[in-house]
Amino acid sequence: MRYSKYPLSDLxxxxxxxxxxxLSFNQGELSRYKVTVDSTFTDGLSAIRYLVKELPLNVNIVNGVIVISPKVDAYIIGGIISDKESGERLPFANILFDNRVYISDENGYFRLPAKHSEGLRYSFRYLGYRQVDTTLSPGTGRIIFLKSTRLEIKELLFEDYETGKALQIGDVSGVIRINHAIAQYLPGNGDNSVFNLLxxxxxxxxxxxxSGLSVxxxxxxxxSVVFDGSRLFSMSGFNEQISSINPYMVKEIRLMKGGYGPQYGNQTGGIAEIVGINGNRTKPEFKLxxxxxxxxxxxxVPVGKRAxxxxAYRQTYYDLYDVNVLNPYGKRGEIQTSGNGNSSNPGNNQESIYITPDYNFRDANLKLSGDLSDNSRYYISLYGASDxxxxxxxGEEFSxxxxxxxxxxxxxxxxxxNWKDGSSSGINFKYSALDNNSSKAVRLNKENxxxxxxDNIGTETGVKIRHSFTVLSINxxxxxxxxxxxxxVFNDSTSKENKFNFYINDNINLRKLSLHLGLRGDVYxxxxxxxxxxSLKYNLLxxxxxxASWGIYNQFFGKVPIIYDKIAPALIWKVLGxxxxxxxxxxxxxxSFSYSSKEWLISLEGFNKNNKGLTQIIRSGNTTAVENGQSDIAGADLFLKWExxxxxxxxxxSLAKMTETYDTKLERTRSSNPLEIKLGALLNLNPFFFSASFVYGSGYLNSFGIGRYSNLGGEVYSRFDVSATYSFKIKKSKFRTGLSVLNVFNTSNAKTLDILPSPNKAGQNMFLNLYSESIPFTPTLYLEIDL
Structure with missing residues (x-):
């Protein structure tokens, strides 16, 4: 063999x-190397080893294939995990190697250590997908395709089901990963599946x-709920007939109840991180x-081959018909009295008045996502909502x-x-804004x-640059x-402030122990x-x-209650500090403690949260006072699942003990013991699915101040729901129809809107409790078409 300054790829x-x-190699990459050779070789492998011996390249044999890959100081395997059918990237997937669990990032990209240059065995797992076991040699640019179990419900070779493997608890304390595909088979109308499962x-x-997330x-x-990196403000919805994000736009839900890493800032409570879909690159999709x-x-719709x-668009039409017509229990009484008062006229010894508010909601999503190259990608996500x-x-004495x-x-x-050395970099921009306008007019005793x-406008704008890399194969x-x-903006006053931040997080994977050590700094x-x-996780077996996890968290932008003398409190967004x-x-x-097997999942978590810097505004007449306080909550969560x-x-x-103290002239302390019991079942008789859920709760307080709204909440709450779903196909189109009944027993779960003073005819001072109902007996029939 005799060549001079010849491209290595051609040789x-x-x-x-x-x-x-x-052979397997990157032709474009190896064409950069020009080699000279004047020798005779006994076989092709010897020739290849000679040509690359002084170049930063490795030669490996994997299943009879000679693989030539870039040489790195530490052997790294990098790539992307994707859906085999649609090409959708799968975020936060689990990779098992050497008795250690690694997790891909929000874009499905992974970086794995390799002990040597030879091929090693790896297992790739994702909620709702079949596990893939494969042998990989060092190098980047790998694409691992996983197949959704949604396509294999009837397949006898695999025990994989769309309704199985729906939850992952215990990998990190306080974190739950959810495959929300199961939610479409739970009670609801098929359009509120995100919060239905949460x-x-x-x-x-x-x-x-x-109406908002409370953890x-x-x-x-x-x-907070975060969608594609941007905060979603809670709306004023008085029930859960529609969730705050379109389920068709959701790919992954990661619920972080507490103790999360330094990547997340400006939050002292929990975070529901929702990663949006990128869309199907192989064919157009339409769903109704x-x-x-x-x-x-x-x-x-695909745009070319890389984008x-x-x-999506949603619209409610609650006023299309009176849902009470379908209620076998009859319409909830609009006026509830006590004693011998006459219920025909509001104002005569009434204690409670039931109101059905008028409510409508609409929202829209638009997202463009694609690849600029095999190693780079982008997205633009827009969302708008109005309610x-x-x-x-x-009545005679009030309006x-x-x-x-x-x-x-x-x-x-x-x-x-993604870079050639296995590291990755990213830049993200976000903007969120809520414009709230509310008005309340009250007439009491004809003259008062x-x-x-x-008027309240809250906005949040931000940019973040990050870089991830591997050190010493375990970091x-x-x-x-x-x-x-x-x-x-609150009425005529405006406040704004800038914040700069930095963070570092080191994920250390040992054989039985994984550690996450992080630090966040906010300059504000x-x-x-x-x-x-x-945080840490230790595998006993x-x-x-x-x-366990521990952390300090600061919040610089949040909601503050305004407590009035005579009407219900309001909540406004406020710049803090x-x-x-x-x-x-x-x-x-x-x-935390967790156990998982093929059929069982058990998780037990104990938690403690100490909060400082609570604020509430007291409006009395023409005076305004600001009170500051603190709160403590300690409790435990237990989750059991058999499938x-x-x-x-x-x-x-869930069981907890809460105390809340405000520093005023007379120190006030409120305490409560919230308790919740939730049960659910799903029977998979494909293509028929039957499900039921039950929630019981007590001890939650929505109290404000020391006046007539100081004891709101605390009532016992319960709701039992059932549903039946049928899935079928006509040619290549998929259909799903279902009947769901919410609040089967028509339990009265009241939501107080206002408490008004109303003296009765005897001159006694009474109060009228104006309340709406959460969700009454509500049957829903739906049809979903997937073309």
Whole structure:
């Protein structure tokens, strides 16, 4: 063989054809090397080893194939985990190697150590997908395809089911990963599946059906829902007939109840991190969900070979008909009395009045995602939502008109790059804004008339740059910097502030022990807030592990209650750390135990949260006072699940003790003991699915101040739901139809709207409790079409 300054890639092709041999190499990469040779070789492999001996290349033989790959100081395997059918990347997938568990990032990218240059065995797992076991040699640019169990419900060779493997608890203390595909078979209307599943998780408040996310007793605004990196503000929805994010746009739900890493800031409660889909790159997709309460339309179209555009739109039509017509228990009494009062006229010795508010909601999503190359990708995600909420009532001695309008928009964009050495970098932008307008007009005793108008705008803007790399084969380090801007407008006053941050997180994987050591720093209002955080997991046995996490968390932008003398409190978004509104601080401590097998999943978590910097505004007449306080909550969550062949039974139990203290002239302390029991079952008789869920809760307080609203909440809550679903196909189109009944026993779960003074004819001072109902007996029939 005699060649001079010849491209290495071309020489390898010549050797391959003459030997012959099976070769694997990057032709574009190896064409950069020009080699000179004047020798004779006994075989092709000897020739190849000679040509690359002084080059930064490795030669390995994997299953009879000669693989030529770049040489690195530490052997690294890198690549992307994707859905085999759609090409959708799978975030936070698990990779098992050498009795250690590694996790891919939010884009499905993974970096794994290799002990040597020869091929090694790896297992790739993702919720709702078949496990893949394969042999890999060092190098980057790998693509691992996993097949969804959704396609194999009837396949006899595999015991994989779409309704199985729906949850992952115990990998990190306080974190639950959810395959939300199971939610479409749970009671509901097929359009509220995201929160339908979240509300059944331990530690997530379902009692009272709050419109926002509440984790481990967190107050409004302390916990958040994050979609594609942007905060989603909670709307004013008085029930859960529609969730705050379209289920068609959801790929992964990662619920972090507490003790999470330093990548996450500006939050003292829990975080529901939702990763949006990228869309199907192989073919167009269209889905339609129609039910008697909402409509949902989704479409995804490939743009060339490297990008997709996805869009979705939802709309409610609650006023299309009176849902009480279908209630066999009859319509809830609009006026409830005590004693011998006449119930024909509001104002005569009434205690409670039932109101059905007018409510409508609509939202839209638009997302563009794609690849600039095999190692780089981008996305742009837009979201907008609007809702209206109003009610009114009048009587001889009083009248009330209330109205609330919310408009929300969010936008996020990101770019990620994987490098040849196995490291990755990314930059992300986010913007979220909520415009809230509310008005309340009250007339008492014909002469006392007053109105309260509230205009509140909250915005959050940010950018983050991060870089991840591997050190010493067992350390995966992520570091990042960022900047945020918070602003609020409350009536005529405006406040804004900038924040700069940095963080570093070291994930150390040993054989039985995994450690996460991190530090976050926020520079805000000329002050540095350092927040150390760590977590660990120790595998006692193959399926049995112990875990713990601890961390300090600060929140610089949150919700503050305004407590009035005569009407119900309001909540406004406020920039914290200025004037009398301190930065919130929370310390999380968690210990956990978990056991998992093919059929069983058991998780027990004990937690403690100490919160400082709570704020509430007291409005009395023309005076305004700001009170600061602190709270403590300690409790435990237990989750049990048994599943077999796609059917499952589960139970979640949460118990806690809460205290909240405000520093005023007379120190006030409130305490409560919230308890929740949640049970669920799903029977998979494919193509028929039957499910039921039950929630019981008590001890939750929504109390404010020391006046008439100081004892709100605490009532016992219960709700039993059932559903039946049928799935079928016509040619290549998929159909799913179902009947669901919410609140089967029509349990009265009241939500107080206002408490008004109303003297009766005897001159006694009485109070009228104006309340709405969470979800009454509600049957829903829906049809979903997937083209």
């Amino acid at each position: 390898l092709i010549i050797i391959r054809d003459q030997a012959p041999l099976s 509300r059944l998780m331990p530690g997530i408040r379902a009692t009272g059906e709050p 481990w007793g967190s107050r409004p605004g302390e916990s 969900n129609l039910n008697n309460l909402t409509a949902n339309l989704f479409g995804s 997709t555009v996805s869009a 209206k909420f109003k009610y009114s009532i009048s 009330l008109d209330a109205f609330e309008l919310n408009n929300q928009i969010s936008a996020s964009a990101g770019f990620d790059k 008339y007053y109105t309260i108008d509230t 995966n380090i992520e570091a990042g910097i960022g900047a945020d801007n918070f602003s609020d 209002n000329q002050k540095l807030y350092l927040q150390p955080r760590f 193959e399926n049995l592990s112990l875990g 200025k004037e009398n509104y301190p930065v919130m601080n929370s310390i999380h401590s968690i210990i 077999k062949k796609g059917s499952q039974v589960f139970g979640a139990f």
